[in-house]
Amino acid sequence: MTAIGNLSLKQIRFFVAAVDWGSLSRAASQLNVAQPALSQQIAQLEARLGTLLLTRTARGVRTTEAGDRLYRHARTILRQVEGAVADVTGHTPERGSVAIGLPTSVATILAHPLLAILLRQHPGIRPELFESLSGYLHELTMRHRLDLTILYRETPAPGLGVEPILREDLFLVARAGAVAGSAITMRDAARLPLVLPSRTHTLRSLVDARFARLGLELTVVADVDSLPTMRKAAAAGLAATILPMSALVGTGEGDRIDALRLTEPGISRPVSLCRAIDHPLTGAALIAADAMRAEMRRLVGAGTWGGATLHEP
Template sequence: MSTPTLKQIRFFVAAVDRGSLSRAAAHLNVAQPALSQQIAQLEATLRNPLLGRTARGVHPTEAGQRFYRHARTILRQVDGAVADLTGPGPVIGRVAIGLPTSVSTILAYPLLGRILRDYPGIRPELFESLSGYLHELIARRRLELALLYRDRAEPGLTVQPILREELFLVTKAGADLPAVITMREVAALPLVMPSPTHTLRTMVEAAFDREGLALTVIADVDSLPTMRRIAASGLAAAILPISGLSGLDEDARPGMIRIVAPTITRPLALCYAADQPLSGPAALVADLMVGEVRRLVEDGAWGNAILL
């Protein structure tokens, strides 16, 4: 039985990552027919179709998803072995990073700036999405690491807590806003919240449930900019961390009221696959990520966050 070649594996991973044979070929600087031929040979060797073709591009089949997880690990190990034997030198490689939207608003720019300025050999791939989806991408080996709202390890996931941030009621700005509001008072207000599967929603609902309270949600909105705009208009309030308002101009900023009796906090942690310890460029990016988070907290740019 023949064995897949590294070229075939790299071509397959590029096709999955870019969702298109033409984009993968352009990225690898090869002709598309040559790329298609290599992937066809790989499928023949593995006796399974790995890619589904549509008018919009390609996507991995069930077998392709399983092989993709192995393929990413193989390529990472090969790159690490080469780096180990070639000795000290510039750090080179791709690192796929995941950030939740509210974290990306405050962290993405300084983190990418630091990587691009100080480590030009690293090619970062930034994914901004919901925390639950980023967890799924780690399990599928699409991401090397991500910041997720977790405070304890889960099956298949290594979790290193970094900070805990307080959540606030976000509403229309005004001079008469109180400094604090109780959870019981918040429960009576109309709210826009992420959909029920969103980590923020489940966390907030659990906090209110512990107090015997229920949220008054009038719309499910999985868009941070839209939630902020609705809250600023006064149509409904939202519950967000201070980091979720990062980057807004002063005239566009909604008001924020501290929720008390009790307060609501959520943890943020560096996460990666438990069976794939960080090394090489990924380990360096993880250190840079944690360092930038700590700097932002210590400089007061992350609101009421507390480093763990």
Template sequence: MDIAHLRDFITVVDSGSLTRAAARLYVSQPALSQRIAHLEAELGVRLLERGPRGVTPTAAGRALYRDAQRLVRQFDRIAGDVLSGDQIHGPVAVGLPTTVSVRLAPALFSWTKAHHPGIHLQLFESMSGYIQELLTLGRLDLAVLYRDDDTVRPAETPLYSEDLFLIGQPKPPAADADEIRLVDLHDTPLVVPGGRSNLRALIDRAFAAQDLVPSIVADVDSLGSMIRIAAGGEACTILPLSSVADQANHRELGVRRIRNPVISRSVAICNAVEYYPSRDAVAAVQEGITVVTRQMAAAGEWPGIRLA
């Protein structure tokens, strides 16, 4: 087994089809099938289930896929570090939840370009649950993730905390109120992310702790769509203040801090150091995340956050 076989296998799993994987690898499908068969024979296990709709990894295949991701990435890092000499450079994959990416991604890009032009950022934006999954699989070097509290955990650096706000115009609460009680939202129609989102889990727990059930009328895994639906007046959503502060009509949206209880969450930079030591490039980008977050908070460009 060599690194090329692992790259082939990763491409097949990502593609879900030998035909599509062969096209991406610029080889014939029979040649790629032979390579995978050779890998299975070498390991003595079946790695893929073949079917009319493509291929899916077996349990052994999923285990190999996870470890192969880490090995291939580490191999590429070693090669890059040898070639780079004293200059900090190379790819750094960073996962950002959507509500964080809105603020952080442009500032981090500019900071990295100015301070470490040799670093090639790979920014992944998605719901927090999927970002966590990518970090666990070894697909990311760093991830900014939500936490229920500000407890310091291994391989994590606390970044900031923030409260959640009701976005929209619920009735009957007073339209001019800056705050709203959680109990007053028990029959307010809400659009929130689906079950893989930390935000959804936090909302569900907050309501359950008060013996309430949120009136969720739709699962919407898009920040922009949630805000537009709230602006339309047929439902509300729950988001951090920074998600809507740049909206031209954010005051008309009806932005109210939820209280009794306040719903807060902490945000941390998570490093995949349990899989391999941090490279200089990863450490530099982690520093950049902290620096630009503090700069934006000091300048009032990231409303609603409290620095760790």
């Protein structure tokens, strides 16, 4: 019998858990097994495949190239098993887990209402919400770790399906009263001291490109990859920042900051529902996708998602 024929579902499930949690101890805790037992199953899996799948570091585990390839297949296998069990047992498609990735600013406005909808209206679905930088969410989507992801892009990428839902404008966020008016030109904004995310962040890339297109150089005094810190810096008058209105929802700094629309010409970005096109969606994921579309449209229609307009095909 080949090595592949000797693989067990337990080994595959343990391997996926180790990758998902990035730590053998955390994976063992989630699976409710002893860590040595989990380590042994993964070691046997590596021995049967004749290759190293995980590298151990002081901060946890990471996949090797072979491990990354196996992970993509393993996620598909586990979902197919879930689907087979549901088909045989007659469970409705409203059962199962769905992994959803949200960038931080979108999570600020969408995560809570989406979670409430799924838990109250679809109790058989177990949502897994991940909040992180969009670049990392893209990577997790392509690795099939995430079923559905919100990304700031309008056009498909290799292997990535993109469904634009809305566009949101960007605003200059500053201490209340520090800048007069309700809008500010991009030329005037460029003269102000700013705190912005680092250059690896998609928001920073967009802002830099749009200002550079006008021949403007930004006055960035600090690179900060933390949304709460950027908001607090603006509220304290340390420097202004540039954010969408969604990033300001529920901040607790409402009366200490002003949000001025950027004009001449202004900046907006697409917000799209994305998935890996080679990763079939389960019934639970399809229901979650419908809930995400509907809730995003409701938030825009109700004016809760400030500065946003629905995408028109």
